[in-house]
Amino acid sequence: MKRKLKSLILLVVLVVMVVTMAAPALAYVPYNTYNYNFYGETVGSPSGYVPEKVYLAQDLGIASIHNPNDIYVSDKDEVYMLDLGGENGRGRLCIFDKNFKLIKEFVSLTDIDGSKYTLNNPSGITVDKDGYIYICDTDNAAVLKLTKDGKIVMKYEQPGEDVFDDSYTYQPYKIVIGINGAAYVISKGCLDGILEFDVDGEFVRFFGAPRVQLSVADYIEIYWRRIYRSFGGAGVDSVFSTYVPTEFENLDIDDGGFIFTNVIATEDSTDEVSKLNFTGANTLSPTTKSTKKVSSSLSSNYGDLEIIPEFDNNFVDIVVDDDGFFSVLDTALSKIFEYDAEGNLIFEYGGAGQQVGTLSSASAMAKLGTKTLVTDRTLCGIVVYDLSDYGRTLHEAVVYYNKGLYSQAEPMWRDVLRYNSNSDIAHVGIGKVYYMNAMYSEAMNEFKLANDRENYSRAYELYRKQYIKDRFTLFMIIIVILIALIIVWRFFGEKIKQAVKSKKEGGNA
């Protein structure tokens, strides 16, 4: 009887265990997540972002999605999507709420004079804090400011003739609104930088043009051109190529008014992302990052480090979120790379494929709280990723850490390390807590694990100080004995030598 009862209890326990363990169904993640260590090698890590859902046209309450060009999430968590769907297939604006329920669909807009306005391949959209919508209507060469009812209130017309060459056609492509209401516009193929318009729609200036990159071959060619020209070769300049900076591809603005902007790819595959301040200088310079990496070439290298030549980076979108993390979308690898405010790679996620969570030809992305929305041209839908538990913990820790609240971040770093003991930034975070609590040898150990030599050196300096302080008497005794020995040798050295010599001779004799 007792035996039966025992086995029954065992059975119940087993059943309960199996049921409870199976309960949280793990979402399948169709891509590998990794980070780069100090030596630029990939180290596997848990997924920071997991795919949540793919919203196709029928899920969103519209007939079809055709070539989504841009997606934007406003302060009120409304999702704005621009695509080429609609009746004429030249442009449409859809507004959804944060649960992806359709609020409004604009196939055409109302012009200032009340007539019907049709969009023509719109590529960029943004919304300001007052709820006005701004659209870059690329093929109509106009930037529109409209109310939420679809009524155009202002048009940013093309800058005057003296601004552009005659051969250049103005094609506004992407737009953000600065904190003072100024509009920053990227025009397709414009090499002078970002166009700035004031509140009244007047063109003010260009700013932040990327630098021109020249290879050794380019310098040789420039030299040859100079020689040709000196021999009076007319029309030489038309034979040789001209050197122009790369054009900006996309931009976003953070709460502090810094403009994050990216180019598709660069010659040496570094410095694709810049964080421009008001004067147009890049404040995301390699020097702020290189302290943690083995070489400077690794430090400002965005995207995948192992680049296959045919599949170089193809960054099409950049988004900065409220916590200062910025992400770039790479369509060549169909991946999203997320960096913290200092430019350390936090997560990469996504990948090429046709499963939930992989992308075919991603066109734009936006941040909805912790979620990432990515539009895909081939998939004709919106892919939604959300932070995993690991990702959320790491994000919180990084936010605390960047505010300087090291001790608040400590429990989160410990959690991060439970998920992923290879996380370099977690080791640095814990190391800093030890450092602040004067536990230097523990701090050194953490910094060593993270390969952070700069912080290690700082901790070591104080550790050494403490070490000598603790053994002060011993060190003093050694020094005194050494000095005494030197004095003895100086005064009695000759006598000792002679004594030894005479003893030897005495022994021989």
Add this chain to the structure above:
Amino acid sequence: MDKSFSFKGTINPLKLLNHPIDTVESLKEKKNGSIFSATILLALFTVSEIILDVAKGFIQNTSRVQDFNVIMVLARSLFMVLLFVVTNWGLCTLLDGEGRMIDIYISVCYCLTPLIISRIFETIMSNVLTADEYVFVDMIVVVLNIWFVCLVLFSLKTIHNYTLPKTIFNALVTIVGMAIVFFIIFLFVVLMQQLYIFFATIVTELMMR
């Protein structure tokens, strides 16, 4: 019998540091050095190179222990010294040098003394000093390396009885010669590999028949 072949050298290699000219000349005139002592110095140099690679402090050392390859260290220390000696000897016959191979070997090995000191010094200091303080060590190491080059040039000048310009010319040509020898060794290795593959294929072919 020549004194150079004797077991024990009768000069302290540390004397090179404060009396370089006297020491180099006495190495030539009085044959104070010996092959045995020279070889010990060369071995010390190789060992100090290995120690530097393995035991350099964490702050200054970005390479990992698992990436350490002793053959590479031997190639850049021991092999380079021997290659220099052989090449220089080969060239000095063309450039009217007086020195014999033994003389070149002994004096080059004795000249390694500042390098040995610099490697050991670096190893100890990199474990003791912080990143900011290490600048001085770098400076001292550079000075010791320059000192080594000067010593080699001076001893070559003495051994071969050259003028200074001719010594520098000789040293530069030696470096070019080393590159050529290196190239030939490389070619030889590649050819041998080809030959090996050739015979290996024949053997496989015969076995498969």
